[in-house]
Amino acid sequence: MKKKISDGSFYKAFFTMTITMALQNLIVFGVNLADSVMMGAYSETALSGVGICNNIQFFLNMAASGVASGVTVIASQYWGKKETKPIHRVSAVGMWIGIIFTLLIFAFAAIAPETLIRLFTDKENVIEQSVLYLDIIKHTYLMFTLTTILLAILRSVETVKIGFYVSLSSFAVNIFLNWVLIYGKFGAPEMGIRGAAAATLVARAIELVVTVVYVLIVDKKLKFRLRDLFVTDKEMFRDYFKTGLPLMMSSVSWGIAMSIQGAIIGRLVESAIAANSIATTLFQVATVICYASSNVACVLIGKTIGENKPMEIIKRRSKNLQLIFLAIGVTSSAILLLSKNLIIDFYDASAQTVEFTNQFIWVLCVTIIGTAYEAPALCGIVSGGGETSFVLKNDIIFMWGIVLPLSALSAFVFKFPVVVTFACLKADQVLKCVVAYFKVNSFNWVKTVTRD
Numbered sequence: 001m002k003k004k005i006s007d008g009s010f011y012k013a014f015f016t017m018t019i020t021m022a023l024q025n026l027i028v029f030g031v032n033l034a035d036s037v038m039m040g041a042y043s044e045t046a047l048s049g050v051g052i053c054n055n056i057q058f059f060l061n062m063a064a065s066g067v068a069s070g071v072t073v074i075a076s077q078y079w080g081k082k083e084t085k086p087i088h089r090v091s092a093v094g095m096w097i098g099i100i101f102t103l104l105i106f107a108f109a110a111i112a113p114e115t116l117i118r119l120f121t122d123k124e125n126v127i128e129q130s131v132l133y134l135d136i137i138k139h140t141y142l143m144f145t146l147t148t149i150l151l152a153i154l155r156s157v158e159t160v161k162i163g164f165y166v167s168l169s170s171f172a173v174n175i176f177l178n179w180v181l182i183y184g185k186f187g188a189p190e191m192g193i194r195g196a197a198a199a200t201l202v203a204r205a206i207e208l209v210v211t212v213v214y215v216l217i218v219d220k221k222l223k224f225r226l227r228d229l230f231v232t233d234k235e236m237f238r239d240y241f242k243t244g245l246p247l248m249m250s251s252v253s254w255g256i257a258m259s260i261q262g263a264i265i266g267r268l269v270e271s272a273i274a275a276n277s278i279a280t281t282l283f284q285v286a287t288v289i290c291y292a293s294s295n296v297a298c299v300l301i302g303k304t305i306g307e308n309k310p311m312e313i314i315k316r317r318s319k320n321l322q323l324i325f326l327a328i329g330v331t332s333s334a335i336l337l338l339s340k341n342l343i344i345d346f347y348d349a350s351a352q353t354v355e356f357t358n359q360f361i362w363v364l365c366v367t368i369i370g371t372a373y374e375a376p377a378l379c380g381i382v383s384g385g386g387e388t389s390f391v392l393k394n395d396i397i398f399m400w401g402i403v404l405p406l407s408a409l410s411a412f413v414f415k416f417p418v419v420v421t422f423a424c425l426k427a428d429q430v431l432k433c434v435v436a437y438f439k440v441n442s443f444n445w446v447k448t449v450t451r452d
Contacts (some may be wrong), residue, residue: 010304010317013158014296014324020160021292026285027167037346038178039196044274044349046193049129051277052120053137055262057144059255060105064145066251067098068152069298070244073383075156076299077450080306084157084222086450091153091224092232093240095146097248102145109138120259121266121273129193136197140204147207150215150229156299157221162214166207174203235451243388243449247379250392257399261425264411272418274349275356282343283364286336289328290372297321297380305385305446315443318381322373322440329372333365359419363426370430377436386447394435398428 039047071094075087108116117130151163180188181195191198215224265276304314340361344354378391407424410416439445 007313007317010300011320014293014300014321017155017158017160017296017299018289018292020164021155021295022289024160024164024167025288025292027164027171037343038182039193043129043192044353045125046129047277047347048121048123048126048273049133049193050196051273051280052117052126052130052262052266053133054277054280055120055259056105056109056116056134057137058262059252059259060102060141060144061148062251062255062258063101063105063248064098064148065152066248066255067094067101067145067244068149069247069251069379069383070094070240070388071149072152072156072295072298073247073302073386073388074239074243074449075153076302076384077306077386077448079157079299080303080308081450083450086236087153087156087222088224088228089232089236090240090244091149092228092230093236094149094153094244095229096232097240098145098149099142102142106138106141109134109141113138120263123266123273126266126273133193133197136194136201140201143204143208147204147211150211152295153222154215154219155295156302158299158303159219159221162211162218166210166214169210170203170207173206174199177202239449239451243386246388246392247383250388250395253392254395254399257404260404261407264407264421264425268411268418268421269352271350271353272356274353275360276422278344278347278349278353278357279360279364282336282340282361283368286332286339286364287368287371290325290332290368290375293321293325293328293372294376294380297376298384301381301384302386305448306450311443311446314385314446318440318443321381322377322437325373325376326369329369332372333368336361336368337365356418360422363419363423367426367429370433374429374432374436377440378432381440382445385445386449387445390439390445394432394439398432402431403428 039050071090074090078084078086078090113131113134114127117127117134121127121130147166151166154160154162177199178196180186181191181198182193183195184190188195215222215229216226262276266273301314301318304317340358344357347353349357378394382388383391403425406427407421410421410424
């Protein structure tokens with residue numbers, strides 16, 4: 001009876017946290033979608049410029065999420081043991097690493113913006129728009145990283161609603177200011193692509209302020225003081241570099257690889273750049289539940305191990321979660337397929353851009369099922385179980401050994417149609433499902449990463 005009650009509370013927590021995080025992610029990507037739609041209606045070249053800069057933002061997002069994931073794996077096991085002081089120390093490790101990494105990206109964007117943009121495209125009109133956007137948007141990078149890590153710390157102790165409210169406030173501010181500053185409403189100057197960047201800057205500042213106030217004043221689980229966010233010790237640094245660093249490196253590697261993917265697309269016809277921006281933004285919206293389930297699985301599996309639950313319970317929960325992941329994938333694919341025409345119609349795009357976008361979305365409707373299974377299985381269950389190095393090795397093999405070489409050959413040697421190259425870029429999302437299935441069901445990933 002106790003096991004049944006325990007499993008009931010586990011799945012209740014899983015679905016409650018997943019839905020809340022999915023809504024949060026939906027709003028976050030809704031901001032990107034709003035930027036994309038509004039810029040698409042303003043200028044297709046400006047849309048391409050935002051899309052190029054979003055490659056940099058995606059890289060930052062992956063790096064920040066990687067740092068946060070490393071914190072989450074360790075913190076969730078300590079949360080299972082009901083020990084909060086070690087969570088303070090590992091949180092400080094994450095904050096310092098996140099700050100240093102973000103400042104490096106900011107410095108590159110500030111010192112050599114055009115050089116950075118040229119890594120992704122050689123189209124001069126797109127470069128011009130991208131530089132204008134990057135000049136403002138780079139000031140959001142540190143705020144975004146700090147907010148991401150703070151919300152991950154709260155998530156590791158099963159506090160997720162604040163993330164939803166933070167994103168909701170940001171969404172409202174961003175939409176309104178986009179309309180005012182892009183088009184020059186209420187007497188404001190018509191700023192075009194710089195207006196979109198300025199709106200995002202204000203929204204990111206509000207996100208950070210609300211999150212810091214919650215962490216320091218409202219939250220009663222961790223009871224942080226300001227100094228707790230920056231004071232740690234060598235022992236916790238060692239623990240993080242052993243367990244958390246592989247996740248950070250995996251995310252950074254993934255971010256670099258995705259940037260290279262963006263560069264490959266950016267060297268095809270210009271309409272492919274715009275189509276990729278539209279399709280990728282729509283895909284991000286459709287995968288909100290997939291990635292939310294991954295984050296939640298990581299926390300709850302880590303907590304289960306921290307609570308010292310029997311292996312029987314860990315196995316049962318892991319197997320049932322895999323079925324849930326597949327159901328989420330099929331549902332997400334259907335949503336993406338049914339909504340594609342509605343979203344594409346919002347854009348004032350050329351006929352070729354619309355054609356490419358439709359082709360890309362059909363590819364994504366297939367790969368999203370793989371994403372929904374392999375990402376939460378590996379980054380959720382296996383990482384939450386403590387074996388984080390496997391995720392890094394697996395990503396390197398598939399992305400750098402298979403996907404990128406295959407895609408480069410398709411684009412530049414064989415010169416296959418654009419949609420074939422796009423499919424090659426997404427092939428790992430299906431291929432990794434085989435590895436994920438055998439790895440998760442081997443149960444050799446269950447490890448304790450806390451200290452007594």
